[in-house]
Amino acid sequence: MCELLAMSANTPTDLCFSFTGLTRRGGDTGPHKDGWGVAFYEGKGVRAFHDAESSANSRIAEVVQTHPIKSEVAICHIRQANVGEICLANTHPFMRELWGRYWVFAHNGQLSAFQSSPGFYEPVGTTDSEALFCDILNHLRTHCDRNTGTDDVVDRLVRLSSAYASQGVFNLLLSNGDWLFTYCTTKMASITRRAPFGPARLKDADVAVDFESETTPDDIVSVIVTEPLTTDEKWDVYHPGEWRLWRKGEVVRSGVAEPNA
Template identity: 50%
Template sequence: MCQLLGLNANTPTDLVFSFTGFAHRAEEHRDGFGIAFFEGPGVRLFVDHQSATTSPVAEMIRRYPIHSRHIIAHIRKATQGRVALENTHPFMRELWGRYWVFAHNGNLVDFQPKLHAAFRPVGDTDSERAFCWLMQEISKCHAGVPSVAHLTQTLAELVPPVARHGTFNFLLSNGEALWVHCSTKLHYIERAHPFDTAQLQDEDLTVDFAAHTTPDDRVAVVVTEPLTCNEAWTAMAPGELLVFENGRRCPLAGAGRAG
């Protein structure tokens, strides 16, 4: 199964510590990796069909601390679609003059939606088809960029028809917030003052967040499996749809079960 990693923060933050532990999991998931960093309206997108354990691109990410408030990363274990660059997550599309980034963990069986010319997959994965369909339907539901609350409500209506085709764990961001849907397995943590020391689960690496943050910083991290062994991660429930904004979970009426 693929691995997902997302970050949402109230101030530009680097993902080097979390990505180091996350990339270690590519030893069992060798079919490519990718990571997207939002910077204002722009996005730095790095993908490679090589494993994150051997990719020079992954090594660059570990050594080059890019700071962002919205980050989505993915390690691929192929279920549909060949191992190729065009099938590597995250996927990115433009809508209403804004970039949207999406990554999926799971397998959607017999999901063949009708797609019009504006949103069509480049590769041949179920994941990219699902993303294109979501973008298509979002564009039908709204005349412009919706508020975080309105988009959450729209996703709560759009996700169940897709999730009925199989496993649909995903991360989605437009640079304003991070939307997360759990089909089977996702965990999250919200870090805030007073920050503590964290120990990676997959590598012998510890970081003292208090030495790298201010009392005003807030960071939310979402991942398939907890990255650290000494922090309290929250497991999402199957069918749960959450949204994170400015480093915290939004208590929105639309953020609930979606499948």
Template identity: 40%
Template sequence: MCQLLGMNCAAPTDFSFSLKGFCRRGGETDKHSHGWGATIYEGRGLRCFHDTLPACQSPIAELIQNYPIRTYNMLAHIRYATQGEVSLENVHPFTRELWGINWSFAHNGDMPLFANTDQDIFLGKTTSDTVHFNAVGDTDSEAAFCAILNALKAEFPEGLPTLSVLHEFLNHICDEIIAGRSEDTIFNFLLGCGQYTLFAYSWPGARSGSTVWNGLHYIVREPPFSTARLLDVDYTIDFSAVTQPNDRVAVITTKPLTEEAGWTEMKRGELLMFDKG
């Protein structure tokens, strides 16, 4: 299994604090050492970082923990390979362009529907004639991302709908992925849609024979800001000293990153939409 980190902000924010703790889990405080990746929205563009090294050893991860990139929206992933070998094409987040918008996807879980990645899965109105996105690597996660985008393109041929329509449609698509496999499916994902919008979905669970719980937790930090201590490394930050009164930051992650009041576990089947925090 893997771990996810997302951040969605009302104003461009430096994510190095959260990433500092998260990357320790990639081989140091936890076992997710089969590569890591991050996609960071900047304007309409997207900075992508992918490495097959553990996050705790990767020179690229070290660089972006110290390089002050500020963003409204980012997602990151540390991988513990359960499907697909350890190779760059299997490192999340995956990215595609649809309607001139950069989309990005990171997943934690097991999806029986996508277990055979050689076979196209048609969600929503997708048909064999309307398949546009194809997986490059071998993961069920990338196959699911492509199937979701194919369904979006088939449903909205004119382009991006309103965010509330998009939210409702994604909810239907998630139901379709779970339907009839609710016991065997673990499906937690972060989906970035352009520079301001991040979707988080949770269908949590533990793999057969394992006690490790895979869910999603989130916290929304807004004034008055307080201090927080990272759980994975001895590092404390006083947010009131580094924030502005209009700041608001949502952090979504597999397991809480800090000793701090306000972390909430997402409900089963919940799809949250964060837009500018």
């Protein structure tokens, strides 16, 4: 299985600390060596990096670890291939434009029998994940428009996620830059850091940070992962079927949608 990482913050924040921990799992402390990618929203634009090499040995990943790219929403993925060859076209996160915004998607799991419906969006690579992403966007393009409210869009995403989860493992990160939608069938956890900030130490690298020296009292930064990244913080573990909508570092909607029978 792959591993996911996302961030939602109320102020532009860098992902260097969490990204450093995750990259060690890509071929060093973990088996997810079949490529990696990360996307940072900057306003309506997206700064994205992808590599088909393992993140633990990637020079591009080194640049991202040490260059403090600041964003309010970021999505990252390290891959352990199960469907589709190891190549750049099959590395997450995937990105498409819909209604004048870039949508970014990453998936952990496998739906080996999934068949997407024909539509405007088509996958470039050969993963079931990208086919799922295209299926989601085709559904939204057909049943919604740019004036559809966020609640209605999210309600459709919840129903779609429940349907996909009935076909296999479906852990999801999806954002349009304004909000971040997450859905869990097996493993997902989150942490929200706010004042008073304290120190934290990574599990997978000998790296620690004192967030008090890196933040202001008004900052709210949430990190969502497959497996907790630190050893000395309390992470909030998702329940199977749980979904959460994040905006500006806070959960603004949540619920449980069991896989459809």
